[in-house]
Amino acid sequence: MNQDWIATAATLSQALPYLQRYAGATVVIKLGGHAMGSDEAMYSFARDVVLMQQVGLNPVVVHGGGPMINEMLAKLDIKSEFVNGKRVTDQATMDVVEMVLSGKVNNRIVQAISDEGGKAVGLSGKDAHMMVCDQADPALGLVGTPADIDVTILRDLHAAKAIPVIAPLGMGRNGETFNVNGDTVAGAIAGALRADRLLLLTDVSGVKDKIGTVLTEMSPAQVADLIADGTIAGGMIPKTETALDAIAQGVRAVVVLDGRVPNACLLELFTDHGAGSLIREPKA
Numbered sequence: 001m002n003q004d005w006i007a008t009a010a011t012l013s014q015a016l017p018y019l020q021r022y023a024g025a026t027v028v029i030k031l032g033g034h035a036m037g038s039d040e041a042m043y044s045f046a047r048d049v050v051l052m053q054q055v056g057l058n059p060v061v062v063h064g065g066g067p068m069i070n071e072m073l074a075k076l077d078i079k080s081e082f083v084n085g086k087r088v089t090d091q092a093t094m095d096v097v098e099m100v101l102s103g104k105v106n107n108r109i110v111q112a113i114s115d116e117g118g119k120a121v122g123l124s125g126k127d128a129h130m131m132v133c134d135q136a137d138p139a140l141g142l143v144g145t146p147a148d149i150d151v152t153i154l155r156d157l158h159a160a161k162a163i164p165v166i167a168p169l170g171m172g173r174n175g176e177t178f179n180v181n182g183d184t185v186a187g188a189i190a191g192a193l194r195a196d197r198l199l200l201l202t203d204v205s206g207v208k209d210k211i212g213t214v215l216t217e218m219s220p221a222q223v224a225d226l227i228a229d230g231t232i233a234g235g236m237i238p239k240t241e242t243a244l245d246a247i248a249q250g251v252r253a254v255v256v257l258d259g260r261v262p263n264a265c266l267l268e269l270f271t272d273h274g275a276g277s278l279i280r281e282p283k284a
Contacts, residue, residue, distance in 0.1 A: 015270040022269060023056040025196035026158075030186035031109065032064035033203040033259050041259075046112035048265050049163060053118060057269075058158045061113075061120075061165045062189060064182035065105040072096050089142040089179045097179045098124075101167040109165045121157055124167040125185060126177065128153040133170035133178040144170045144178025146185065149192040187242035191249025198246050199268060200239050201259030206277035207236060217278045220244050243279045253280035
């Protein structure tokens with residue numbers, strides 16, 4: 001008998017305890033980086049999400065789109081200003097951000113999931129007052145931070161066997177549109193849903209220690225210490241801070257994982273070794 005068939009059957013058998021463990025669980029996935037960079041990666045991700053739903057999970061996808069926004073701003077010759085490394089979002093920039101995130105990027109993900117046999121619904125945080133925001137910093141313009149989250153529409157979509165795909169835009173208290181960091185949105189929504197897992201896809205192999213070794217499991221206290229002593233730095237800081245906030249809001253665990261790895265989400269959820277850095281409170 002073909003050895004590949006035997007290996008595949010063994011893998012499926014080993015996955016059974018995890019399939020049982022996650023039946024009915026809510027998993028929020030922040031999609032960004034490499035997983036959005038090619039059609040092949042996008043359709044691989046979409047296939048994984050559809051499989052998750054087929055085996056009983058309730059997936060929610062939150063996406064970014066920074067490179068696509070940059071590309072469109074350049075085409076339209078709209079100059080960007082930055083304050084402490086963060087883009088100032090004026091109304092002209094906000095119009096482009098909304099067009100790209102709610103239009104091109106969101107539709108592409110919804111289409112990929114649909115093509116793989118799933119039923120996806122594209123949303124932004126503005127829909128059904130899902131995410132009401134306050135202005136993060138007046139110097140940054142139309143950049144928001146989540147204040148009030150209402151996930152009723154997400155629960156309704158799960159009941160209808162649909163997969164929500166959310167663009168990171170929020171509504172201000174005066175009706176304005178805010179651009180919101182995608183990791184922040186994913187963490188806030190995961191917290192409001194009391195999700196079992198928040199998966200943050202990145203273009204690195206996970207959170208690393210001082211000598212570059214990936215830390216496969218950490219407590220929130222350990223993460224805070226690594227941020228304080230400078231071991232966690234740069235772009236990993238907002239991701240790990242999102243993880244700490246999400247756990248404080250009731251998310252069972254957060255995983256920072258490498259979206260460049262094929263089937264990274266399935267490896268993390270349904271195998272012994274996982275695929276990234278798991279952050280959760282220590283077991284009693």
